[in-house]
Amino acid sequence: MSEYKLQLKGVCKSFPGVKALDNVQLSLRPGTVHALMGENGAGKSTLMKCLFGIYKMDAGEVYLDGQKIVVNNPDEAMKYGIAMVHQELQPVPARTVAENLYLGRFPTKKYGPLQVIDHKKMYEDTAYWLKEVKMDFDPKALLGDLSIGQMQSVEIAKAVSHNAKVVIFDEPTSSLSDNEVEALFRIMNDLRDKGVAMVYISHKMDEIKRIADDITIMRDGTYVGTWPAAEMTTEDIITKMVGRELTNVYPERKNKPGEVIMEVKHLSSIHEKSFQDVSFTLRKGEILGFGGLVGAQRTELLEGVFGMRAIKSGEIYIKGKKVNIKHPADAMKAGIGLITEDRRGNGIFGCLSIKDNVGVSIYNKHLKAGFVLDHKTINGIVDDSIKKLRIKTPNMQEHIANLSGGNQQKVIVARWLANDPDILIMDEPTRGIDVGAKHEIYEIMNDLAAEGKAIIMISSEMAELLGMSDRVYVMCNGKMRGELTEENEMTQEHVMSYATKF
Numbered sequence: 220m221s222e223y224k225l226q227l228k229g230v231c232k233s234f235p236g237v238k239a240l241d242n243v244q245l246s247l248r249p250g251t252v253h254a255l256m257g258e259n260g261a262g263k264s265t266l267m268k269c270l271f272g273i274y275k276m277d278a279g280e281v282y283l284d285g286q287k288i289v290v291n292n293p294d295e296a297m298k299y300g301i302a303m304v305h306q307e308l309q310p311v312p313a314r315t316v317a318e319n320l321y322l323g324r325f326p327t328k329k330y331g332p333l334q335v336i337d338h339k340k341m342y343e344d345t346a347y348w349l350k351e352v353k354m355d356f357d358p359k360a361l362l363g364d365l366s367i368g369q370m371q372s373v374e375i376a377k378a379v380s381h382n383a384k385v386v387i388f389d390e391p392t393s394s395l396s397d398n399e400v401e402a403l404f405r406i407m408n409d410l411r412d413k414g415v416a417m418v419y420i421s422h423k424m425d426e427i428k429r430i431a432d433d434i435t436i437m438r439d440g441t442y443v444g445t446w447p448a449a450e451m452t453t454e455d456i457i458t459k460m461v462g463r464e465l466t467n468v469y470p471e472r473k474n475k476p477g478e479v480i481m482e483v484k485h486l487s488s489i490h491e492k493s494f495q496d497v498s499f500t501l502r503k504g505e506i507l508g509f510g511g512l513v514g515a516q517r518t519e520l521l522e523g524v525f526g527m528r529a530i531k532s533g534e535i536y537i538k539g540k541k542v543n544i545k546h547p548a549d550a551m552k553a554g555i556g557l558i559t560e561d562r563r564g565n566g567i568f569g570c571l572s573i574k575d576n577v578g579v580s581i582y583n584k585h586l587k588a589g590f591v592l593d594h595k596t597i598n599g600i601v602d603d604s605i606k607k608l609r610i611k612t613p614n615m616q617e618h619i620a621n622l623s624g625g626n627q628q629k630v631i632v633a634r635w636l637a638n639d640p641d642i643l644i645m646d647e648p649t650r651g652i653d654v655g656a657k658h659e660i661y662e663i664m665n666d667l668a669a670e671g672k673a674i675i676m677i678s679s680e681m682a683e684l685l686g687m688s689d690r691v692y693v694m695c696n697g698k699m700r701g702e703l704t705e706e707n708e709m710t711q712e713h714v715m716s717y718a719t720k721f
Contacts, residue, residue: 221285224249224416225270225301225385230279232262232269234621237613239265240276243442245435247385247416252407254419254427254448257437257460258655260611260623263420266437267387271303272296283384302378303387310370312363317345319362320377348376352406366399375406386410387418390624390651392426404430422652424453436460461655468654469686470661474668476505476689481642481673486523486533493528494520494697501642501673506664508688509677510714516697517677518560521644525550525557537642551580556635558628560646560677567619567627574615576630577601580638604633609659625656632663643667646677661687685709693717 225247232240240262247253255263269276272290281288283299290296296303311319318325321341328337345358354372362370371391378386388407392400407417407430421427427434431448436459443459481501488494494516501507509517522528524535526544535542542553550557568576578597585593585600601615608629612622619630628648635643645664649657664674664687678684684691691703693714701717703709 226282228280231277240440249416250411250414251432252417252419252430254431254434261437262440297381300384302381302383304374310362315359317341317358320345348380351379352376385416389420457654470665474504476502482536484534487531489529489531497699499692503673504668504671505689506668506674508684508691510684510691511694511718515694517694554641556640557644558631572616574601576619577633580634600637625652642673644675681711695720
């Protein structure tokens, strides 16, 4: 009997112009959580997609319980007992929990000469598997009525229902509240007790230290090493991930906030449970932080400012002049850009190239004879952005969907920089991004602020919020609850006291 539940040996995978994996290995012990770590673009998700049969590896071997197996597609992976909970959930919100759990493999029964779906068995089995992950909600409920965390529990229940021996979690907590994270960890501990081996991909150091038994680190598509989690400090992990010591996570400030560039007065949503009667100011050359817990309505407020949500009442002034923002096009004309929280859902154009994803915001500005795109100028702008932001790609024609999450985020930043806004709203700008890429995003933010750009940053990471902001507004339940301006006020305690002030 092998001491390992699963082993990957000598895995190689190349895409046009990029060697994504070069002789990578991974060994999972039964009943353990194995953290897979590395910067964005290190090859973590690519390795897991090779294991799960989404990609076909160019070279390498997979062993399950000591026996060599070949996985050609996800169906075969699940038959072997390998399940994957993806970073970006792809639910069918208009169908029930049970239908989502059994999608593509519905239990059937004979009805005369026909095979029909056995709904009774499907609902009973779903109730059983939900109980297994201690999530006791109605199998007949529409999935779209559940929270992101509950949807993820359905995905985990689906994995468990395959009697999975190996479960891969790819950035599972990126959209979860603290309570939902605790529920996930409880499920993972139960699976560990049952002997299931788990791969856990995350950039959140505190989570890794809490949940992981072993840590494997990758860098630039290669295997760096594997260590017991108990023997690794956060500093050790970061140094091995980036190949150098990262001393200052938050770069030194160069900006000096100036006069007020935007004033928002008594802004209220048409929805009563959303933001109501919110006022704030933003200064030129300032990084303004927005703090609060899940449900504070920070994203909704700033989407309202950007024209993505309907406003019932209130006024917005830019450079002292009242502006009427009904649609995002109005906001862009007023010099506002928005980097959204949901990178895949409404940030990138997944089927388009890097050039098109950056250029879409400036195509109307670079036309010859009024209707022909000036490709030479556009190519120059996109090429400069790729170099400035160090986007890892073979060329600007590469599909953005082929990039890592961190590099996709840099492309979205490049899109707005190309449009040269005076005000840039950044909603969770470093979510799902590794420490090295975070530092680069922070430097870009600092440089923009030093140039006089005004930045609004929504962040759920307390250290980031306090480490990057000149001032912080804190919201709770759709209301503005406090403003932190002095250095001695900028503490976690002050943020939390306002964030829980219902």
